[in-house]
Amino acid sequence: xxxxxSMTPAELNAEYEKVLAQAESLKGEGLNLNxxxxxxxxxxxxxxxxxxxxxxxxxxxxxxxxxxYGCLEGLPSCRKLFAELLGCKPEEVIIGGNASLNLMYDxxxxxxxxxxxxxxRPWSQEPVVKWLCPVPGYDxxxxxxxxxxxxxxNIPMTDEGPDMDxxxxxAADPAVKGxxxxxxxxxxxxxxxxxxxxxxxAAMKTGAPDFTLMWDNAYGFHAFxxxxxxxxxxxxxxxxxxxxxxxYEFASTSKVTxxxxxxxxxxxxVENLKYILSLMTFQxxxxxKVDQLMHVRFLKDRAGTLAHMEKHxxxxxxxxxxxxxxxxxxxxxxxxxxxFEPKGGYFVSLFVMPGTAKRTYALCKEMGVALTxxxxxxxxxxxxxxxxxxxxxxxxxxxxxxxALEVLCVAVKLSALEKLLGK
Amino acid sequence: xxxxxSMTPAELNAEYEKVLAQAESLKGEGLNLNxxxxxxxxxxxxxxxxxxxxxxxxxxxxxxxxxxYGCLEGLPSCRKLFAELLGCKPEEVIIGGNASLNLMYDxxxxxxxxxxxxxxRPWSQEPVVKWLCPVPGYDxxxxxxxxxxxxxxNIPMTDEGPDMDxxxxxAADPAVKGxxxxxxxxxxxxxxxxxxxxxxxAAMKTGAPDFTLMWDNAYGFHAFxxxxxxxxxxxxxxxxxxxxxxxYEFASTSKVTxxxxxxxxxxxxVENLKYILSLMTFQxxxxxKVDQLMHVRFLKDRAGTLAHMEKHxxxxxxxxxxxxxxxxxxxxxxxxxxxFEPKGGYFVSLFVMPGTAKRTYALCKEMGVALTxxxxxxxxxxxxxxxxxxxxxxxxxxxxxxxALEVLCVAVKLSALEKLLGK
Numbered sequence: 114x115x116x117x118x119s120m121t122p123a124e125l126n127a128e129y130e131k132v133l134a135q136a137e138s139l140k141g142e143g144l145n146l147n148x149x150x151x152x153x154x155x156x157x158x159x160x161x162x163x164x165x166x167x168x169x170x171x172x173x174x175x176x177x178x179x180x181x182y183g184c185l186e187g188l189p190s191c192r193k194l195f196a197e198l199l200g201c202k203p204e205e206v207i208i209g210g211n212a213s214l215n216l217m218y219d220x221x222x223x224x225x226x227x228x229x230x231x232x233x234r235p236w237s238q239e240p241v242v243k244w245l246c247p248v249p250g251y252d253x254x255x256x257x258x259x260x261x262x263x264x265x266x267n268i269p270m271t272d273e274g275p276d277m278d279x280x281x282x283x284a285a286d287p288a289v290k291g292x293x294x295x296x297x298x299x300x301x302x303x304x305x306x307x308x309x310x311x312x313x314x315a316a317m318k319t320g321a322p323d324f325t326l327m328w329d330n331a332y333g334f335h336a337f338x339x340x341x342x343x344x345x346x347x348x349x350x351x352x353x354x355x356x357x358x359x360x361y362e363f364a365s366t367s368k369v370t371x372x373x374x375x376x377x378x379x380x381x382x383v384e385n386l387k388y389i390l391s392l393m394t395f396q397x398x399x400x401x402k403v404d405q406l407m408h409v410r411f412l413k414d415r416a417g418t419l420a421h422m423e424k425h426x427x428x429x430x431x432x433x434x435x436x437x438x439x440x441x442x443x444x445x446x447x448x449x450x451x452x453f454e455p456k457g458g459y460f461v462s463l464f465v466m467p468g469t470a471k472r473t474y475a476l477c478k479e480m481g482v483a484l485t486x487x488x489x490x491x492x493x494x495x496x497x498x499x500x501x502x503x504x505x506x507x508x509x510x511x512x513x514x515x516x517a518l519e520v521l522c523v524a525v526k527l528s529a530l531e532k533l534l535g536k
Numbered sequence: 537x538x539x540x541x542s543m544t545p546a547e548l549n550a551e552y553e554k555v556l557a558q559a560e561s562l563k564g565e566g567l568n569l570n571x572x573x574x575x576x577x578x579x580x581x582x583x584x585x586x587x588x589x590x591x592x593x594x595x596x597x598x599x600x601x602x603x604x605y606g607c608l609e610g611l612p613s614c615r616k617l618f619a620e621l622l623g624c625k626p627e628e629v630i631i632g633g634n635a636s637l638n639l640m641y642d643x644x645x646x647x648x649x650x651x652x653x654x655x656x657r658p659w660s661q662e663p664v665v666k667w668l669c670p671v672p673g674y675d676x677x678x679x680x681x682x683x684x685x686x687x688x689x690n691i692p693m694t695d696e697g698p699d700m701d702x703x704x705x706x707a708a709d710p711a712v713k714g715x716x717x718x719x720x721x722x723x724x725x726x727x728x729x730x731x732x733x734x735x736x737x738a739a740m741k742t743g744a745p746d747f748t749l750m751w752d753n754a755y756g757f758h759a760f761x762x763x764x765x766x767x768x769x770x771x772x773x774x775x776x777x778x779x780x781x782x783x784y785e786f787a788s789t790s791k792v793t794x795x796x797x798x799x800x801x802x803x804x805x806v807e808n809l810k811y812i813l814s815l816m817t818f819q820x821x822x823x824x825k826v827d828q829l830m831h832v833r834f835l836k837d838r839a840g841t842l843a844h845m846e847k848h849x850x851x852x853x854x855x856x857x858x859x860x861x862x863x864x865x866x867x868x869x870x871x872x873x874x875x876f877e878p879k880g881g882y883f884v885s886l887f888v889m890p891g892t893a894k895r896t897y898a899l900c901k902e903m904g905v906a907l908t909x910x911x912x913x914x915x916x917x918x919x920x921x922x923x924x925x926x927x928x929x930x931x932x933x934x935x936x937x938x939x940a941l942e943v944l945c946v947a948v949k950l951s952a953l954e955k956l957l958g959k
Binding site: 150153161165179180181182183184211212214215219222225226235237238256260261367372395396398400401402404 | 573575576578581584588591595601602603604605606607633634635637638641642645646648649650658660661676679680683684790794795796797815818819820821822823824825826827
């Protein structure tokens with residue numbers, strides 16, 4: 114196999130016939146495999162089963178019976194745990210329910226209904242609200258902001274995070290109210306923002322006094338290869354830059370303990386939290402403290418959590434290695450695609466030959482492999498290059514993953530060949 | 537002791553001196569008691585401790601691993617459980633997090649940001665939004681609607697529910713977008729809406745096409761004396777009256793299992809739920825299914841839940857009896873106050889002599905007994921008669937309750953005597 118672009122038409126046709134035959138053969142196998150979901154597999158969930166039994170130690174924590182009402186901001190012990198994990202202060206953290214997405218959505222909903230601390234008016238009263246979206250990115254982020262009718266602006270990612278020249282340019286517009294960021298092991302590229310990028314985001318001039326940095330540290334402790342990457346405490350950087358209220362950081366234990374039954378948190382300046390709690394007090398008497406307590410007892414502290422994450426890494430690493438190995442051996446020689454080799458997070462971001470991502474997705478489907486829809490990593494589902502595919506290897510058992518990767522590689526090649534041959 | 541109104545001034549003065557001496561004596565005891573909170577006591581929480589161990593039976597339910605992501609609408613088994621309890625259909629129920637208040641708030645927030653199914657526009661774009669509040673009622677209800685800037689309209693309660701002549705009159709105004717109701721063992725009066733009242737609410741003409749009935753069935757299975765009161769299925773009544781999308785019903789297990797760690801639900805027409813889920817899908821991937829599963833395994837079904845509620849009743853009934861006995865023996869003869877004798881719910885609604893509720897509250901405080909603030913049962917905290925006090929006897933241990941009631945009765949009498957004597 115050699116680089117497709119250096120092949121003669123005859124060679125390309127021969128390769129096409131070969132790959133087509135592979136595809137036909139795979140189609141005949143009647144597969145039903147799935148690489149769509151950034152979900153932990155069963156053995157990862159099993160790692161946290163002992164968490165439940167910690168409740169046998171009793172119901173009191175921080176002087177409270179966790180079964181009863183109250184404690185809007187979350188158990189002090191749980192705030193301390195997340196503060197250790199994020200590198201901020203306990204008083205800068207409040208605890209939510211089982212989903213950090215819910216905290217993110219609610220923050221933006223409150224911006225619309227009431228305005229945030231520094232908002233001139235509720236965003237529902239603004240003629241237009243614009244929002245910066247590093248791409249490729251997380252579809253659920255984009256969809257939250259789209260669901261409120263915002264105008265989304267694509268910001269290309271670089272190896273150090275979003276293109277900051279563009280971010281600074283757009284942020285000067287008072288209609289631009291904020292930006293999504295997954296600063297560590299980004300979804301889907303696995304990029305870790307550089308400190309220089311973080312500092313520029315913290316310090317940049319914004320047109321809106323209530324510019325809202327949605328800092329989704331979803332994979333803050335989720336390394337599976339090598340040491341955990343460093344990320345500065347964004348709350349401190351924003352404070353030092355004179356913009357203490359700019360950032361809202363989110364995290365959860367969804368990919369630490371139980372994906373659907375973890376504990377989430379939001380970290381922000383004490384003044385921001387004071388304001389948000391003054392609105393949250395109408396929304397709930399407090400989130401589930403039994404869940405908070407069992408997490409505190411099970412994970413204990415930063416060291417305990419990182420030790421637990423190593424068990425996840427042992428399950429995840431071979432799967433990511435399998436993806437990278439397959440791409441290296443099957444696709445690299447063809448020169449038709451490139452990809453990131455993430456050291457943490459949940460995805461491999463694959464850029465196939467421009468104009469062939471949708472076709473690759475469709476070919477995979479025909480062969481019985483479900484991928485995240487092409488385009489899903491861009492606002493409105495529109496990838497301007499029709500190139501990016503998000504591969505999620507965590508949920509499938511290894512044997513299914515290997516088979517699905519075989520299908521994926523055939524589809525990547527076949528769609529490239531079709532394109533090159535004008536078929 | 538005889539009726540204060542038939543006493544001579546000299547008799548009143550003598551009574552005043554006597555009660556004042558009692559108050560002084562109680563003040564000297566340095567009490568620190570609390571009747572403010574509608575919280576279950578520890579032994580009630582202990583009833584549900586075995587719920588946790590049901591997770592030892594495994595993690596699968598309805599074909600799902602409950603630990604993982606997904607199932608936005610809630611576990612089918614949990615929807616079925618709540619449908620049995622509410623008397624509606626499983627497909628009319630979705631499951632939320634630990635607090636039904638959160639579901640209520642979020643529904644109204646969505647009305648503001650996106651509008652509800654039949655809304656001409658999001659409520660944030662309406663010049664004014666008005667809302668009907670049966671009084672006395674639940675302060676957290678009032679505060680949700682106040683926090684969105686609504687104009688609240690007091691509707692006096694009758695023995696059969698809100699004054700329906702007034703409700704019908706106000707509901708004809710297109711700016712009136714809805715009404716709060718606690719239809720069974722109402723907070724604080726303990727009134728059960730009559731079927732005639734329910735039918736009038738279901739069938740009345742409303743000016744707003746998206747009139748939103750917030751039917752908070754918070755005490756739907758919470759009898760502590762006699763048989764559980766009947767309440768019609770409001771979803772069916774609204775459907776039969778041609779207004780299927782009018783009602784949103786709420787319930788939770790907060791006062792069944794763990795107050796701060798139960799499971800909540802919202803019931804509404806299938807069309808309403810379809811619309812709400814189309815917005816909720818941006819807010820969360822799904823609520824905590826581990827909590828849902830343990831509730832299903834522990835409570836099992838309607839019969840299992842009602843059997844469990846009898847254990848709560850055995851703890852609650854003597855406390856409510858103590859309140860009523862104290863009022864009957866100490867206050868009834870003075871003719872200065874009246875109250876309801878609830879058969880379920882969490883409160884005793886006490887109406888002291890008009891113009892003396894705040895003073896009674898202050899006197900209790902001086903004697904070391906915290907009551908829910910006078911006025912709290914009315915929007916803006918303003919009781920036009922300054923008469924209603926909400927007594928919450930559940931949380932205090934029996935000995936503390938008895939002492940607190942002694943204080944309360946002295947305060948009720950003393951404030952009435954002060955008023956009658958012009959002091």
